[in-house]
Amino acid sequence: MASSSSFRVTPTLSLLLLLLLVGSSSAKLSTDFYAKSCPKLEPTVKSVVKSAISKEKRMGASLLRLFFHDCFVNGCDGSVLLDDTSSFTGEKNAKPNKNSARGFDVIDDIKTAVEKVCPGVVSCADIVATAARDSVVTLGGPSWKVKLGRRDAKTTSKSAANNGIPPPTSSLSNLISKFKAVGLSTKDMVALSGGHTIGQSRCTSFRAHIYNDTNIDSSFAKTRRKNCPKTSGSGDNNLAPLDLQTPTSFDNNYFKNLIARKGILHSDQQLFNGGSTDSIVKSYSSSPSKFVSDFTEAMIKMGDISPLTGSKGQIRKNCRKVN
Ligand code: HEM
């Protein structure tokens, strides 16, 4: 190469090199990440998830929610699983999780089973992502290929969880902006909210909605008040289903409830309250297949939120603590 021309291409070349470097340091997740290193991963996770759900159907909901709470705090990095230590206060005691997030024992059981078949290879973050998919499938919902290759965080913080996960008092614009902050669209937000087709809520999460909001079916509010006393502090942990019709099957009834003004959380009913998301709720309530395909797409997108890859993070031995 003539020195004059090489002199001219150098800036272009170095820019290309830089782009390549940036690209490789944010390596992509892939569905066949453990094909060689842990071929038994998927059946191993599925069998533990299935047995946990056969003992308690709600566990499927709890495992799905863990994935959401993991991904919304510093990305899908298993951070939600970390117990508090002397050097950090973790996510388990943050407001959205305290007395609420569950399924940690099941994740431990999965990790133990996975470590038996391929020790030191699979991250806790990937276990959470896979268990969420298997939970949805086990409760009658859609399946999809889970992208894998995440690594586990070495630290986390309670405040990151308090700031990242939207509370049930959120307005529609708050919900939209919390999801936008992690790269998810309004449509993704509505589709993912369909996760509330399964599982339970505590009275403390919906008390204000059933006593103070006016955009709620009055007979539904009356029914829910029976098991959720008005006074804060009494009956806080009493449970009610997020989908009043079929809380252990993954279907589109959640959206039908919203149209009937029977959303249990203030935040749920925000999705159908005369605003920009009404049309999305209507389309999901009339088309289960549209809901399922948008939900699946959004779950994959949520799973892509800032993963630790390559040599970042670690593969934890015990999901509750850093190696
Ligand atoms: C859109 C914003 C969201 C808000 C404000 C929200 C809020 C809540 C609240 C307050 C509860 C009840 C917690 C309790 O009282 O103990 C709950 C439960 C649940 N959430 Fe969400 N959530 C949201 C999005 C999601 C997403 C994206 C998913 C999953 C795709 C999800 C899945 C679940 C599940 C399955 C449960 C029931 C868990 C169980 O029964 O253990 N949520 N959520």
Ligand SMILES: *[C@@H]1O[C@H](CO)[C@@H](O)[C@H](O)[C@H]1NC(C)=O
């Ligand atoms: C209803 O709203 C009033 C006035 O803002 C408030 O004092 C009260 O605590 C609320 N009740 C519930 C159950 O949230």
